[in-house]
Amino acid sequence: MNGPAVNIIAGFRRRLALRLVSAGLVAAVVAGLAAFFIQTERLDEFLVDHAALEAEALRPLMAAGRDKDTVERGLRTVLEARAAVSRDFFVLAELYDSDQRALGEASVSGYGFVEDHFDRSRHQFPSPGGTWYTKTFIKDAPYLQVMVSLTDAAGRGTGWFEGIYRLSPKTMAAIRDDVMQITVLVVVIVLMTAAMLYPLMASLQGNVVDAARGLLRANIETLKVLGNAIAKRDSDTNAHNYRVTVYAVRIAERLGLDQAAIRSLIKGAFLHDVGKIAVPDAILLKPGKLDEAEFAEMKTHVGHGLDIIAANLWLGDAADVVGGHHEKVDGSGYPRGLAGESIPMAARIFAIADVFDALTSERPYKRPLSVEATMEILEQGRGRHFDAAILDAFAAIMPALRAEIGGRPDSEVETLAERLLAAYFEF
Ligand SMILES: [Fe+2]
Numbered sequence: 001m002n003g004p005a006v007n008i009i010a011g012f013r014r015r016l017a018l019r020l021v022s023a024g025l026v027a028a029v030v031a032g033l034a035a036f037f038i039q040t041e042r043l044d045e046f047l048v049d050h051a052a053l054e055a056e057a058l059r060p061l062m063a064a065g066r067d068k069d070t071v072e073r074g075l076r077t078v079l080e081a082r083a084a085v086s087r088d089f090f091v092l093a094e095l096y097d098s099d100q101r102a103l104g105e106a107s108v109s110g111y112g113f114v115e116d117h118f119d120r121s122r123h124q125f126p127s128p129g130g131t132w133y134t135k136t137f138i139k140d141a142p143y144l145q146v147m148v149s150l151t152d153a154a155g156r157g158t159g160w161f162e163g164i165y166r167l168s169p170k171t172m173a174a175i176r177d178d179v180m181q182i183t184v185l186v187v188v189i190v191l192m193t194a195a196m197l198y199p200l201m202a203s204l205q206g207n208v209v210d211a212a213r214g215l216l217r218a219n220i221e222t223l224k225v226l227g228n229a230i231a232k233r234d235s236d237t238n239a240h241n242y243r244v245t246v247y248a249v250r251i252a253e254r255l256g257l258d259q260a261a262i263r264s265l266i267k268g269a270f271l272h273d274v275g276k277i278a279v280p281d282a283i284l285l286k287p288g289k290l291d292e293a294e295f296a297e298m299k300t301h302v303g304h305g306l307d308i309i310a311a312n313l314w315l316g317d318a319a320d321v322v323g324g325h326h327e328k329v330d331g332s333g334y335p336r337g338l339a340g341e342s343i344p345m346a347a348r349i350f351a352i353a354d355v356f357d358a359l360t361s362e363r364p365y366k367r368p369l370s371v372e373a374t375m376e377i378l379e380q381g382r383g384r385h386f387d388a389a390i391l392d393a394f395a396a397i398m399p400a401l402r403a404e405i406g407g408r409p410d411s412e413v414e415t416l417a418e419r420l421l422a423a424y425f426e427f
Contacts, residue, residue, distance in 0.1 A: 012202075012206075013202050016198065016202055017198060020197065024187075024191045025191075028187035028191065031183075031187075032183035032186055032187065035182040035186060036179045036183070044144070047144050047146070047165055048131050048148075050165075051144070051146040051165055052131055052146075052148045054082070054161075055150060055161035055163070058075070058078060058093075059158075060074075062097070062103070062159050068103065068104045069104075071095060072105065073106075075093050075094075075104060075106035076107075078093075079091070079092075079106055080108060080109070083108045087168040087171060090108075090166075091111035091143075091165070091166045092105070092106070092107040092111060092114055093105065093106060093164075094106075094120075094161075094162045095161060096160040096162065097158075098157055098159050100125055100160070114138065114143060114164050115164075117136055117138045118143075120145070120162070123147050123162060125147060125149070126148070126149050127157070128151050128155065128156065128157035130149050131149070133145060141169065142167045142172065143165065143166055143167070144167070145162070145164050146161075146163050146164075147160055147162050148163075219314045220421060222312070222314075223267060223270045224238075224270065226274050226315075227241045227270035227271055227274065229274075229277065230273050230276050230277050233281075234276060234284065240358075241269065241417075242410070242413050242416075243361075243405065243417075244269050244350065244354050245266055245269040245270060245417045246413065246417050247352075247353035248269045248346075248350050248353040249262055249266060249420050250397050250400070250404075251353065251390060251393055251394050252265050252346075252349055254397050255345075255349070255389075257345070259424060261346065263424050264320060264321075265320075265321060265346045265349060265350065266420070266424060267321075268317075268318040268320060268347075269353070271305065271309060271315065271318045271321070271322055272322055272350060272354065273305065274305045274309065274322065275301035275303065275304030275307070275322070277308070278301065278304035279300065279301050279304070280297070283298055284298070287365050299326070302322065302325075302326060303335060305322040305323070306319060306322055309322055320344035320345075320346040321344075321346050321347050321350045323335075323336075323347070324338065324348075324350075325351055326351075327347060328381075328384060328386075329343065329348065329387050333385075343387075348390050349390055351386060352378065352386050352390055352394050355377075356374055360374050371402065375395065378394075379391070
């Protein structure tokens with residue numbers, strides 16, 4: 001496996017791990033909050049049930065004939081007794097008869113202030129067997145105001161108990177510990193699940209990457225096969241395709257084109273003349289100058305090329321170069337006579353690479369021109385055939401290009417072009 005492929009898989013795994021961890025954390029926070037609310041809700045229910053039980057002990061105080069003092073003394077005794085043995089207790093209590101008349105109230109010593117924090121007139125009298133409650137925080141400590149309906153043995157309502165229940169800091173701390181423990185447990189379970197899923201998902205993702213890489217390789221092979229097929233008819237070597245690819249990519253890099261644009265340019269460089277497959281040998285291979293009719297026929301290779309690549313979605317973005325590589329910036333090119341920037345950037349870049357390689361290459365009917373002579377010819381086309389800014393960029397990288405591929409055998413240029421393909425397509 002080569003470098004770019006390793007990078008792709010490492011990138012996938014990093015993203016996968018990151019997503020699993022972040023999804024795990026979000027799930028853990030949501031589960032932790034849910035645990036907190038469920039616990040708090042359960043606690044309220046527990047306290048209300050507890051208050052109802054406590055209230056049962058007060059039933060004897062409701063006996064007929066007891067006066068207010070007796071009721072209040074009895075209440076105070078019960079409250080103080082509970083406060084002495086329990087850390088959570090009623091700090092205030094009041095009894096009502098079946099007509100909702102107050103029979104008497106009492107509070108645990110030192111907790112009279114609680115009364116100031118509740119508007120007790122807003123309480124509701126629940127029906128027999130029912131309860132009503134509300135919660136208030138006083139100095140960060142929770143107090144629960146509870147109304148419990150009192151019933152006789154037959155289940156008939158005999159009155160109501162109203163109490164204000166205090167939760168001790170210890171109980172609050174215990175609740176917080178419970179919530180924390182549940183939250184931590186949930187977080188650990190979620191993260192462990194994510195950790196167990198990671199190898200499975202990483203392996204599945206690896207398979208997807210392998211499959212995608214296989215498809216990409218097949219596409220690249222198609223690119224080379226098509227480029228090679230026309231090269232075989234034209235010049236018996238595909239070295240031209242490899243050289244123009246290197247030139248074009250280096251110009252594009254100099255101009256700062258993005259990766260996607262360079263990938264399109266590479267496809268176009270390989271396939272620029274693929275339409276020549278449809279041009280008769282008598283014209284394509286004619287050693288001398290083409291007459292007007294023959295040239296008209298030769299020009300059709302652009303349209304044929306566009307037809308050929310249109311049949312393949314992956315090759316579709318080669319259309320800029322295939323369709324525009326014979327356009328000239330003064331509008332005198334073919335097939336559409338486009339001018340200036342209406343010619344796609346990739347086509348303007350490629351035109352320079354293509355003509356440069358044609359002039360510097362040896363052909364059966366001509367000797368190669370020197371780089372200097374070729375650059376002079378290109379200069380004559382400045383602003384007419386070639387885009388001036390791109391020509392400048394090409395001239396600027398010429399020393400580096402000569403060092404990179406000048407005088408090297410075709411096999412080395414091919415290796416270099418293959419490296420560019422691997423780098424830009426990351427297979
Ligand atoms: Fe062409």
